[in-house]
Amino acid sequence: MITKETPRRLDPQKVVDSALTIADEEGPAAVTLRRLAQLHGVTPMALYRHFKDKDDLLAALGDRLLEDVVLPAPTDEPWDKQLHAVLTAFVNALRAHPRLADLTLLRMLVAEPGLQIGERTMELLTQGGFSVDDAAEIGRQSICSLITLVTTDPITRELGDPEQREDSLRKKRAALGGLPPRKYPLITAAADTLVCPTSTERYYGLGIELVVAGICGVLKKE
Secondary structure, eight states: OOOOOOOOOOOHHHHHHHHHHHHHHHOGGGOOHHHHHHHTTSOHHHHHTTOSSHHHHHHHHHHHHHHTOOOOOOOSSOHHHHHHHHHHHHHHHHHTOGGGGGGGTTTTTTSHHHHHHHHHHHHHHHHHTOOHHHHHHHHHHHHHHHHHHHHTOTTTTSOSOHHHHHHHHHHHHHHHHTSOTTTSHHHHHTHHHHHSOSOHHHHHHHHHHHHHHHHHHHHHHO
């Protein structure tokens, strides 16, 4: 007797997990519905029941990154200290997936986790003395700046395995170090740091500090 094989049940969250792994290793361009269908042993049509198209799948990846943001609980600290903690939590979540960080931008005011981040950020900015409209503009630009901080990380944006990455960085150091020192004394002296930060933690810490300091500087001018 011929028995009909039971269709495999597809878990959309596991599909997102697989897409996240591929995108982390190869970039978002490598993520396709056909590839994911093969990976999960289903037909592409099975994926279309959960994701309209690739853009819909990438949106789900952006939502996943925002879900990973662990917002700190409100405290009695000054508003700028609390804002620093919120922005640090945002950056920490994105650092794990630098090639996908920009996917969060379009989902910030769509996905529930993004709305919570936006509301908390604006709440702290209004506590600091900004109007609601100014808080919206400053909050948006701050988030954009931090996404760029992650996507332009000199280390993580380098492609290839560790050896290939080090070879690439070495060539960049050599190129800057080989410039005429009389014409570019500071660039040649700081070639190593310009190509690669002395510390990844300092790179991100300084980036967040600059954003918060800039916000406080705007407030003092008003």
